Every structure is written in structure tokens, then in C-alpha cells.
Amino acid sequence: MRIHIATDHAGLEFSRELQDHLRAAGHEVVDHGPRSFDPVDDYPSFCIDAAIATVADRTAGVEALGVVFGGSGNGEQMAANKVRGARAALVWSDATAVLAREHNDANVISIGARQHTVEEAKRLVDLFIATPFSREERHERRIAQLAEYETTGAIAGHPLIAPSAPSSSPS
Secondary structure: OEEEEEOOHHHHHHHHHHHHHHHHOOOEEEEOOOOOOOOOOOHHHHHHHHHHHHHHHHHOOOOEEEEEEEOOOHHHHHHHOOOOOOOEEEOOOHHHHHHHHHOOOOOEEEEEOOOOOHHHHHHHHHHHHHOOOOOOHHHHHHHHHHHHHHHHOOOOOOOOOOOOOOOOOOO
């Protein structure tokens, strides 16, 4: 399987160790950066690139998943989820790693490097990779609703709160 990885400075060491671990397990790893430590780096472009590549591969029929790291994993998950077709899940336990794939068909996971040991992160990633999507109708239906909203701004049969008008600022 092809695994796309990105991080910020807080997850750089995790990323390097995980890449070695994944390659040893026979996976093809694509590193989207950063390549060197910079304590003030900006993670969004790295994580967005990893998510774009993951979605593009999967759309092309390539078996691929993404992994993003950061201090907490929150910002990295948010960045990845800005990509149309990405379903990034913040993973912090064995159960969340499994359920992200099994119920949500997540194609990217985010892990907080300051929240876990490298060994824990390897286990979470391994569980994520090994778990197939359940293909249960209720989960497929919900994923389709997310994709519909992402594309159209609506979910058929489910009225949403109307967006408020943009506010004008006084001059």
C-alpha cells in the first residue's frame, strides 16, 4: 500500500521512525514534508499535499492512505479535511484507529506526536492500515451525505440551518 505522510516540526521524528517502520512492512511511503526541523514551520501545506495525494491515488484506483502528525494532531487533521474527498480522523486510541476505517472509511489519520510514544503511534497506524471499511449501508449512507454536502452545500432530505448573511463592518 502507498502511505502519504506529512507532519510539522513536532512530529518530524515520529514521521521518520514511522516511515522506516512502514517501509520495513513493505509499504511504499511518500514523504510530503517537512524534510528538516524548523520550529516555526507551517504544517497546512504539508498536510494538504498528503491529503491531495491520498485522494488522487484512491481516485485512480491505487491502494493508498495518509498519515499526518503534529503536536496535538488537531490542526493537521483540520488541514487534511480541507481537501475535497479527504476524510481525516484524529486518532488517539486503538478503538478510534479501527473505527475511523471501519465506520468512516477514513483515508487519512492524524496523530498527536506530543500525546503518544513512537511505539503507540506505530500501533495506531498499523491498526488503521489493517482495518477494512465495513461497507455497512448506514456507514456508506453517512459518508455519501458528507460527500454530497462537500460538493453541493446540502444533504437531500435533511434540511440544514440556512447560512446567515455576511455581516458588514462599519466604515
